[in-house]
Amino acid sequence: MPQNSPEDPRIVALRSDVRGALLGRKKADARDLLGRLLALSDSSEDRANLVNLVQGVDGELRCYLNSRGEIRARLAGGTSLEAIRTELDLSIPHWRAFVNDFAEFRLARSGLPLGEDPHFLGRVKDLRERLAAGEVDAVLAEWGELGAPPSSEGDAFYQIAELLTRLDRLIGDRDWEGARIAHSECSAFLKEEDCADFRAGIGSYLHRSAQSIGWEELLIACEKALPHPSAEEKRRLALALYEATDAIRIRVNEARNATLEELQKKVKETLDAVEASSPPVVVEASGVRSIVLVLLVILALLVGIWIFYRASAGSSGAEFRPGVDEGVCLSRAFAVSLSLS
Numbered sequence: 001m002p003q004n005s006p007e008d009p010r011i012v013a014l015r016s017d018v019r020g021a022l023l024g025r026k027k028a029d030a031r032d033l034l035g036r037l038l039a040l041s042d043s044s045e046d047r048a049n050l051v052n053l054v055q056g057v058d059g060e061l062r063c064y065l066n067s068r069g070e071i072r073a074r075l076a077g078g079t080s081l082e083a084i085r086t087e088l089d090l091s092i093p094h095w096r097a098f099v100n101d102f103a104e105f106r107l108a109r110s111g112l113p114l115g116e117d118p119h120f121l122g123r124v125k126d127l128r129e130r131l132a133a134g135e136v137d138a139v140l141a142e143w144g145e146l147g148a149p150p151s152s153e154g155d156a157f158y159q160i161a162e163l164l165t166r167l168d169r170l171i172g173d174r175d176w177e178g179a180r181i182a183h184s185e186c187s188a189f190l191k192e193e194d195c196a197d198f199r200a201g202i203g204s205y206l207h208r209s210a211q212s213i214g215w216e217e218l219l220i221a222c223e224k225a226l227p228h229p230s231a232e233e234k235r236r237l238a239l240a241l242y243e244a245t246d247a248i249r250i251r252v253n254e255a256r257n258a259t260l261e262e263l264q265k266k267v268k269e270t271l272d273a274v275e276a277s278s279p280p281v282v283v284e285a286s287g288v289r290s291i292v293l294v295l296l297v298i299l300a301l302l303v304g305i306w307i308f309y310r311a312s313a314g315s316s317g318a319e320f321r322p323g324v325d326e327g328v329c330l331s332r333a334f335a336v337s338l339s340l341s
Contacts, residue, residue, distance in 0.1 A: 011041050018049065027057065028097035054101050057092070061102060064091045071107045078118050081111045114149055128157045134201030140168055156194035160202065163189055167209065176216050183209055208251070215244050215263060222270045231279050241271040 014037040021030035034050045064087070068074070071084060088095045088108055099105040114120045123146065131139045143161050150162070163186045170179040187206055190199055218240050225233050248264045251257070 008040070011037065014040070015046070018046075022049070022053070027053065028094035031094070031097040031101075054098070057094070057098050058102070060092050061095075061104060064088070065104070071104045072112070075107065075112050076116060076118060080119070081108070084108050120146070124157070127161075131157065131161070132197045132201050134204060136164065136202060136205040140165055156192065156198070160186070160189060160195060160198055164202070164205075171209065171212065174216070176213055176220070179209075179213050180217075183213060211247060211251070212263070215248065215267065218244060219266060219270055222274060226273055227277055228279060229274065229277055234274060234277060234279070238271065238274050241267060241274060245271065 014033055018030055018033045018037060021027075021033055030053055031050075034046065034053065037046050038050065065071070068087060074084065075081065085108055088105075095105050096109065099109050111117060123142070127139050127142060140161070143165065148162070148165055149158070163182065167179060167182040167186055170182050183206065186202075189195060190202055190206070195202075218237075222237050222241070225237060229237060244267050245264075248260060248267060252260050252264055
């Protein structure tokens with residue numbers, strides 16, 4: 001810590017403020033000022049002032065606890081945190097300035113740990129029962145209001161609530177691949193022995209979630225295949241869309257849901273598009289092109305054979321007769337080319 005001169009104007013000013021706060025019995029201000037002063041000064045006088053101030057508040061706290069009872073025991077017994085804070089505001093108005101000095105004040109500020117808080121445990125008990133009854137959406141909403149506390153080791157409710165919260169978030173983000181994975185994890189965990197109480201209620205929710213994920217994935221597959229699906233794709237996608245149409249209609253009739261109604265509209269539009277689609281146009285090789293290629297090959301053979309026969313006649317010493325012998329050569333060449341083709 002840097003050494004400061006006793007004449008440092010900051011220290012002089014803070015000491016003056018501390019004296020004023022102590023004389024004015026402004027204990028909250030005095031505690032704050034002494035904390036800042038001791039960060040700059042090693043004076044034993046300043047430290048003694050802080051000790052005396054804290055001891056005085058300790059006496060006030062003892063009086064409060066003797067008349068009201070220990071804060072931890074009262075919180076565990078069901079007294080609300082708000083009631084205790086109101087009492088302290090009346091008995092020790094400056095208590096919040098001393099939370100770093102007394103564990104009892106820290107309890108009054110933050111409350112019991114969740115695992116010891118009877119109000120929280122009571123809400124968890126209620127949510128546990130409602131989740132087993134199938135109120136998944138409502139339970140997840142309240143669990144989010146509680147801050148979605150982390151899993152308590154060995155407690156199936158905490159773990160399945162965490163998994164369902166992740167599944168719900170991924171569906172909301174339209175991350176269908178992630179939602180499919182999270183759904184599989186939920187389904188696998190629900191098979192655990194500790195989850196027996198939740199299977200009936202959560203099972204139907206997972207079934208509906210799997211349907212919704214599957215329908216969204218079907219729409220994505222259709223979007224990729226359109227506008228020219230193959231004949232097999234068209235048949236397969238149309239059948240899947242017919243099934244989705246029927247299933248969504250049942251769900252919508254059971255309970256009006258804006259999200260499902262919008263999905264129903266998209267499925268209907270996609271089915272119309274699939275039914276109106278045509279297979280991709282296949283461009284086959286032209287027959288004219290093939291004929292031209294064959295004729296070129298035949299012509300090349302004719303020329304080659306003609307040259308060969310003319311050279312043979314010249315080498316034999318016979319007189320080459322233009323017109324006659326050329327006709328003979330071409331006739332023979334044509335005959336040979338036909339036999340080759």
